[in-house]
Amino acid sequence: MGTWKTRGLRGSTLEDLLNRTNDSYREKKLALIQKIPTPITPIEIDKKSRHITLAYFDMKSTVDYIGAVQGIPVCFDAKECAVSTFPLQNIHPHQIAFMKEFEAQGGIAFIILSFTAENEIYYVPFDVVNRFWVRMEEGGRKSFTYDEVVPEAYRIRSHRDMYVHYLEGIQQDLDRKEEKGGDSE
Template identity: 60%
Template sequence: MGTWNSRGLRGSTLEDLINRTNERYQEMGLALIQKIPTPITPVKMDKEHRQITLAYFDQRSTVDYIGAVQGIPVCFDAKECVADTFPLQNIHRHQVTFMEGYEKQGGLSFLIIFFSARNILYYMRHDEMLAFWKRAEDGGRKSFRFDELDPRFLMELKNGCYVPYLDAMNLDLELREQLDKE
């Protein structure tokens, strides 16, 4: 069981951007994606400010977002990285397991990674994430570098506040379709 504290808010800027994007996609009738709250048990409260100051996670969370995009079940997690090297320890085994199960049920899972020093977003396909994960399990690097990523899945913020993941998701689906035909 981990302890909740302000460190968990590191990705809140990215989550705010994704939440705004999801609201826009919903308004446009393109997608219905919901942020999954992490269940916590409060231990200490600041009654004057009505804030939780210490809490424990009730259970391991799965992914940050879940929903549907025009009939396709979708789940994804948002990650933030300051450096050009992303440590795989930021992706937890239970998340990988959940995403694998989601894919087996016909859903689409992926990561959105924000490389904050570059101000660049990346849509990491499920298969790509698994390849890096397997490499680490097989004794290889326990991280991946920015220059190892597929440039077709780099995303820039649109209008300064929207994460255009539907474009990348469409490309992901096209690649999956090509693989199925081979």
């Protein structure tokens, strides 16, 4: 009898893993996080099936996920990067503005970044992302590298049915902000 070898959840996208993790968080009453659907404008609708057959994406969406963790408002975007350099063009100005305003209201904003070639996922605090963004706006690099971000990001590991267990990253981010005196920039 042959043995069956699994490669785990290798074929799943980051979003699939996050959705499963968020379901687990909800079931365990740890957090309530919701995927924000990308807004679309329908162009054609099949009258019989009432399905949208042609549409375009609206450019202005906020972030991928929003919710609350133990009473703390959180919002984040999920990004994947196949190489060791992440282009900042993958983040839109309105997303940076939204995350900045979200943190100004007492929430926690961040990016979950999967470096697929490294098979590693990181929690990147908003102030770290914003520093790279400001550098770009001031004429610097239009990207950041794996080596630049990893020392300031928090590695996310899986834990049982929490495939992208980012709550630990939130706690580390909160601890760091408390040490800095609440100053996030």
